[in-house]
Amino acid sequence: MPLDLSSEDSIVHLSLPSGSATADVLLFGATVISFKTGQKERLFLSSACPLDGSSAVRGGIPLIFPVFGPASDHKDNHGLEKVPRHGIARTAMWKLRSEVGAKEDGKDDSGEEQVTASFALSSKDVKGIAGFYQWPFELEYDVTLTSTTLTTSLHITHVASSSSSSSSSAEPMRFQTLQHTYLHVPSSLSASISGLQGQSYLDKTDSAATKTLQSDPIVLNGKESDAVFLGPAPPAVDVAYGGGEGGVRVKRSPNCPNTTVWNPAEEKANGMKDLHEGGWKEFVCVEPGTVVGFEELVAGKTFTATQTLEAF
Numbered sequence: 001m002p003l004d005l006s007s008e009d010s011i012v013h014l015s016l017p018s019g020s021a022t023a024d025v026l027l028f029g030a031t032v033i034s035f036k037t038g039q040k041e042r043l044f045l046s047s048a049c050p051l052d053g054s055s056a057v058r059g060g061i062p063l064i065f066p067v068f069g070p071a072s073d074h075k076d077n078h079g080l081e082k083v084p085r086h087g088i089a090r091t092a093m094w095k096l097r098s099e100v101g102a103k104e105d106g107k108d109d110s111g112e113e114q115v116t117a118s119f120a121l122s123s124k125d126v127k128g129i130a131g132f133y134q135w136p137f138e139l140e141y142d143v144t145l146t147s148t149t150l151t152t153s154l155h156i157t158h159v160a161s162s163s164s165s166s167s168s169s170a171e172p173m174r175f176q177t178l179q180h181t182y183l184h185v186p187s188s189l190s191a192s193i194s195g196l197q198g199q200s201y202l203d204k205t206d207s208a209a210t211k212t213l214q215s216d217p218i219v220l221n222g223k224e225s226d227a228v229f230l231g232p233a234p235p236a237v238d239v240a241y242g243g244g245e246g247g248v249r250v251k252r253s254p255n256c257p258n259t260t261v262w263n264p265a266e267e268k269a270n271g272m273k274d275l276h277e278g279g280w281k282e283f284v285c286v287e288p289g290t291v292v293g294f295e296e297l298v299a300g301k302t303f304t305a306t307q308t309l310e311a312f
């Protein structure tokens with residue numbers, strides 16, 4: 001069955017008719033927690049993370065919206081100080097939009113196998129949101145699997161309020177968004193990350209100093225990385241496993257110019273309860289988004305942020 005909802009664990013399972021690729025998505029956060037091509041897992045998931053909705057998932061693809069990090073990281077944060085760290089999308093319970101999601105197609109126009117699951121979250125369903133975010137929104141999230149790719153598209157709509165006097169509707173909605181992709185790698189010490197050469201970045205391990213990446217690829221070699229690359233959107237960022245073992249190419253829509261490259265390294269990882277021992281050696285995060293300054297979206301309009309992971 002291409003699409004299957006397991007209600008006990010609230011996980012949507014996607015698979016291709018041929019069985020050549022699979023993906024799993026939790027309704028909690030609409031978090032993709034697995035993407036396999038053949039038997040090869042392409043995403044990291046911490047085994048110390050509960051997956052019970054008590055905290056954001058440490059792994060997979062948590063969705064960041066409407067603020068990246070703590071709002072205090074951003075000079076002009078439009079009064080969004082009370083928005084939880086990395087926003088609310090990753091910790092909200094989403095709905096499976098079965099009417100469009102259960103597309104039992106199997107093939108796209110070019111004859112390639114594919115299956116899509118679609119999820120939705122409305123600001124109306126986020127508890128207590130009025131206390132920290134004033135704009136009404138609808139989010140739709142499409143997760144499309146082919147034999148070699150996983151495409152995740154987040155559609156962010158600023159809903160026009162029915163009351164024309166509503167000041168939150170009249171004012172453009174301010175937001176940031178990012179896909180916090182944890183790529184599984186045989187070793188984060190030796191994996192190579194290429195495609196960002198020449199870009200300026202904010203080095204969050206060094207008081208957010210602005211630096212320029214001189215050499216490509218990035219090889220972390222056990223060093224912490226928390227770098228927000230400023231853009232423009234690169235055509236692709238390749239994470240190669242090394243030793244001719246392949247890797248994953250990360251592509252994105254041009255409206256996502258920023259790329260965060262994150263790995264906590266040993267010392268910080270030891271302080272993270274939801275990361276299993278040595279887990280930091282098993283992933284690098286490559287996170288496309290728009291997180292430097294805030295997007296402005298007028299009422300009635302939609303912003304779509306897309307990421308494609310391509311196994312090679």
Ligand SMILES: O=P(O)(O)OC[C@H]1O[C@@H](O)[C@H](O)[C@@H](O)[C@@H]1O
Pocket residue numbers: 056069085086180204226227260262287
């Ligand atoms: O622990 P969290 O909230 O999932 O965040 C993990 C990391 O996410 C990255 O995107 C940030 O740049 C880091 O600063 C942060 O530590």
